[in-house]
Amino acid sequence: MNFEAHQRLGDEELIILVQRKDMRALEVLYDRHAGAAYSLALRIVGEQHAAEDATQDAFLSVWRSKSSFDAGRGSVRSWLLGIVRNRAIDLLRRTTVARARLDLDDEAAMDAQPAAEETDEEAIRRERSSRVRQALRGLPDEQSQVIWLAYFGGFTHSEIAEMLGAPLGTVKGRMRLGLAKIQSQLAEAI
């Protein structure tokens, strides 16, 4: 199969080919998802080389079939980003004190003008991205804070409870309320 034919395949078919060691399928998978993967890794580890390592490790683990995709649990992208997140959190724990960026203000600048030339898909992504950030900003600080610490900081609920001096049950409750609010606000967009 030539490169163009690979590019027309859906993610789920690509994954099957990648795990059969089809190099072109790996290239297409990378081209589709490396941006999102690297961006997430960079946000978590805060540094370029570590972000590259986390990204490369994640794609290699897919290539080596160390992780298997289960279609029932969501999209290939979400699954892949989950692997990237785990690798990034591992790196964070192994090398430095975890740095969690709690401030959403620096993200506000991203809601400005779109790029001059944007594909439809890019426009949809940018729009959704902006709505997610809005939803996060709309949460009470205490809820977005615990979600941020958990997801991007890799802390467990008990570590967060200790960091914030809050009861464990309160922390769990805030996670639940915050996520439920995001989900209900963005349910149509998902």
Added chain:
Amino acid sequence: MSGREGHSWEEDVAAYALGALPEEERSSLEEHLAGCERCRSELQRMTAAVDLLPTSVEQVEPPPALRGRLLAAAREDLSEQAAARRWSWPRLSIPRLRPALAVLAVSAAVGGGVVGYAVRGDEAPVSATVPVDSLAAGSSTSASLVRRGDDWTLRAQELPPLKRDEVFQVWVKRGGAVEPSTVFVADRHRSAVVAIPQDLGEVAEVMVTREPRGGSRTPTSPPLLRARPS
């Protein structure tokens, strides 16, 4: 919905979806989930929200070199597998050329960096041949880059000898950045035919250096060979 005193499983589901449940608590929740429809739907809702979180971060393009490094590492896996299947004694001393209906170029590398992938039998005709300059003084190495359609191949003769733990590595210079490409060794006639995975259409320069076995992220020795495809 209480399993333990004062404990509600539902509360743990959000933490679990966020990856914030400590490892020792995960298996008991997973056991519970297997038997609880309500918590499973709650998990679905929570996961749908968690899956949106990565979209909220600033999108940054990864450095171009990362792609080449990933593909080189993936290729090494393939060669290690092939070598393990075909040979029952250590790879170290076995150079091999795969005979070729389908395969244009393979050279076995010391310790496992291998290059070359199958080109289809209905390959396009040669559309360009680019001379490659040998940069080492007094060298008798000659080489050229051959293009068929979008597939580029490096052919080299009279390559210098490599030390035991060395390989040759191809580099592709694009937009000011030097990307690692494939690694190879010469056959016993000191020749090599190497398929280059990158599309060289917009590449300023292709170089070859000596590198430690397995290849490097950036060149660690001066180029032996250099070509300008465009």
